[in-house]
Amino acid sequence: MNRLARKLECFQPLSQADRDFLDGLITNVREVPARTDIIGEGERPHDVHLIMDGFACRYKISAEGSRHIMAYLLPGDFCDLHVALLKEMDHSISSLSKCRVVEIPPNRIEDMLNRPAIARALYWATLVDEGTLREWLVTLATRDAPESLAHLFCELLLRMRAVGLAQGDSFELPITQEELADTAGLSPVHVNRSLQALRAHGLLELKNKRLVILDHRRLVEYSGFNPNYLHLTEARERTSA
Amino acid sequence: MNRLARKLECFQPLSQADRDFLDGLITNVREVPARTDIIGEGERPHDVHLIMDGFACRYKISAEGSRHIMAYLLPGDFCDLHVALLKEMDHSISSLSKCRVVEIPPNRIEDMLNRPAIARALYWATLVDEGTLREWLVTLATRDAPESLAHLFCELLLRMRAVGLAQGDSFELPITQEELADTAGLSPVHVNRSLQALRAHGLLELKNKRLVILDHRRLVEYSGFNPNYLHLTEARERTSA
DNA sequence: CGTTGGTTTGATTAATGTCAACGCACGTGG
């Protein structure tokens, strides 16, 4: 049930004690409306934030005022686990949809990191985040607009499955085309046309904030998606909530 | 003298004992010619690799055969510190110039991570790597060609300074325009034209494998460079070898 | 029923890629 535990078990099964510990972390839950900042660039938050429900993102605003989204944060993802070490955030975090966010005080984080299995799994998770960043870099540099979106959707499907939030080849995607544009480095207009192309190819449908992948195999092939950077072990992929 | 120690001290000064320990790591040095793979995607190297001299890079080859460079590895940078945890590399590492690479066996790495100050500094370094990846993402998504190159050069200057390899506002940059193209997601032709534009603006000169920044202030402004993502403390920036 | 936020469409423009050729410096072997 706990999305964090589910995600960490993609790396390695946890003991019941560890699972219970993670459940115990979920005490201080805060509702965050859609499109509101959770942490701003330059801040140094006191508590660590964990997404329990909804979509959030890391982003930066460039000098000319354009926003770029650098990562999606799904249920089970930490926003700022590292913050204790650095003087300040070098980017911001904002909700995309309505979110439920857990705030965890530093001493509980320390307790968590003293549990070896959890600490290792969290380290794995940051390596996956880094791999994801690298793959997004490749996308921006080498894939054209529809390929970029297709690749993103392939990735999100696996990540949503990993936390039990996919239904078959589809999942809730509560974001706008403008947000996709800010993610893929495209204009909203071009995102729209690219989505139409993907639809026309019979690869997917995106409406009512839900993405339905109609032909997963072809979508993977079309976008050149290789899931190795997510470092999932096949056994732990899940297909249902 | 030890580039790794210099770099880690950008986070926090180290004890003499820690510095000595890091010096003791440099036993098994290997010469690597330019443009040769150090670690390939899919491998799982036994030893950890540390760059002591020269330029290397992380890269991926896309399905259609194009290469994308996702990070530069300078003296003092680890190639694959994390590798113990993951089953396999999700990207490759190759030298750009001739390099000197240290190979460190896993038990020495373990010893290293048992030294709290060093472990913390290494964790800081991986956070900086992640921040750098995010900034490159922003570059690809929002900056035009000459801005991208200018931004990259600003970053490299600070990184080279941090390990004592810059002379004033200039440093050795032993890479070709084609490699810059594979970094910035541009064609070599366009890199060439963009460099000419930067030169024409009197911002910099790049010849004989050396980059001379002629007007640092304007270059920073031109590229919208904000060094916060490198998390350097001013005090530790160095300007000479 | 009007307003609002998001999506869709068309026309035009700007940035960058591609292809092809040429030049230049350097190193090598005759």
Next chain:
DNA sequence: CCACGTGCGTTGACATTAATCAAACCAACG
């Protein structure tokens, strides 16, 4: 010492992708 090859940088002409601007449309919601 010269001739040649090779790798890299440079240039020009042209094609393509995606951005921009502006307007229309649509559905949800008060």
